[in-house]
Amino acid sequence: MNAVKQSFKVEANSFAKSTQHVQMALYNCTLNLEEFTLPHDTFNIQQFFLLLFPAGFHQFRINETAMTEPIPDMILNVTYEDGKWSKPYFDCGGANIWMITYTVPFFGYDNSSGKYFFKGTSGIDIDLRRVDIDQCPLPDNSTELNIFAGSDKCKNATTMCVPIKGLGFRRGSYRCICKDGFYFPNVSSPHKYYNGTLLEEEYEKKFDSNGTSYYDWEGTFQCLQCPAGCDSCVDDRPCVVSLNWLMRSAILILQCAIILMLPIVGLFTFKYSDVKVVRAASPVLLRFIVLGAFFIYCTILVMYPSPSVITCTLRVWLREIGFSLAYGALMLKTWRISVIFRVRSAKAIKITDLDLMKRLGIIVAMFTALLVIRTLVAPPAAIVSLTADDLKAWLCKTDWWDHSFTLSKYLSFSASF
Structure with missing residues (x-):
């Protein structure tokens, strides 16, 4: 409706300018001829009124290219702002249509009294059948004036209103489409x-x-909710890959059984630490290997539920710390044997378990420092990936940090041998 008024206003003002109409400042005034002194040969009543009131002009078209000279009129002119819009109404018994009317006054001039007087009104009826009604709610922070906004009958819980253009001044010019999800x-x-x-x-x-x-x-005029994990869908088919919980549970039970056996292995190193074979294998380092294996096997436990930032972070920390403990202790044991057998002098070289534990502490500290930096700079994140069937799957993101850890472990342990 505002668009109709604005368009009409532009046309009205454009017409006023093209015909050189100027709004009068005085609507009701009395002329005093004694206040004006004009040469007798140039004075006439039309010129006098043109000096007092900037009235409009008439022009008549002679042909397609020529018009007559402007002829001043004695009518008090009005502009668009002087008119008034009616409210929409149904012209019952007439055209039997919805319409809106724009009305403006017009005035005459009384020569005897020298005053303008109201003569009547002139109006234009606008057929609203070609004006669309937008019943959909206005967007947030919208300043548009729409008295029909929000009058749609869509079920807002699952559907949303979309207007249809070109249907005219009638209810129901919209569609209720399904919301996302x-x-x-x-x-x-x-x-x-x-x-x-x-x-x-x-x-x-x-x-x-x-x-x-x-x-x-x-359930009528409602949309159905998509399966869990679907941002949008066209039917009830799943969007998320179905996990084989039976197989996952079997692997989890196996992992738990192995983890429960690790304390038994640790107790074995304490109870039989005096046995020659166990003592030669350095029971202290064996316990660190068992501890590292415990951390590595625990990565399966934290990854059993759906991945999240916490579980992905724990997976990285348990894997790297466990690897540094288990393989670090194993590498140091091998390094000590290698040093002893490569000695060419008669002087014996003694490398105690305490010396190896100090070196193991340095290795674990290096891995811990790298993990702290990685967690602060680029913390592990859970991402959504797509399978070959376009099904969603939640995974822990693997980036160049993981590849760097793998490469550094390979290079460090290769150099030690």
Whole structure:
């Protein structure tokens, strides 16, 4: 409706400028001829009024290219702002259509009294059948004036209103489409929306004692929720890959059984630490290997539920710390044997378990420092990946930090041998 008024205003002002109409400043005044002194040969009543009131002019077209000279008129001119818009109304018994009227006054001049007087009004009727009604809610922070906004009958819980242009001044000029996360119940229908006209009819039947409305029936004019994990969907097919929980549970039980056996191995190194074979294998380092294996096996436990930032971070820390303990102790044991057998002098070289533990502490400290830097700079994150069937799968992101850890471990342990 505002667009109609604005367009009409532009046309009205454009017409006023093209015909050189100027709004009068005085609507009701008395002329005093004694206040004006003009040469007798140049004085006439029209020129006098043109000096006092900047009245308009008339021009008549002679042909397609020529017009007459402007002829001043004695009519008090009005502009668009002097008019008034009516409210929309139904012209019952006349055109039987919805319309809106713009009315402006016009004035005459009384030569005897020297005053302008009101003579009547002139109006234009605008057919609203070509003016669209937008019943959909206005966007947030919108300053548009729309008295029909929010009068749609869409079920806002699962659907949203989309206006349809070009249907004219009528209710139901909108569609109720499914919101994100919902899908149209009739998956075989070529039109995935509810027609606004049908909703308006069913809503009106609620107030008709002779009619039966199913507007308020549960599930009618509603969309169905998509399966879990789907941002959008067209039917009830899953969007997330189905995990084989039976196999995952079997692997989890196996991992738990191995983890429960590790304390037994640790107790074995304490109980039989005096046995020659166990003593030669350095029981202290064996316990560090068992501790590292415990951390490595625990990565399976933290990855059993759905990945998250916490579980992905724990996975990296348990894996790297466990690797540094288990393989660091194993590498140091091998390094000590290698040093002893490569000695060419008669002097014995003694490398105690305490010396190896100090070196193991340095290795673990280096891995810990790298993990702290990695966690602060680029913390592990859970991402959504797609399978070959376009199904979502939540995974822990693998980036160049993981590849750097793998490469550094390979190079460090290769150099030690």
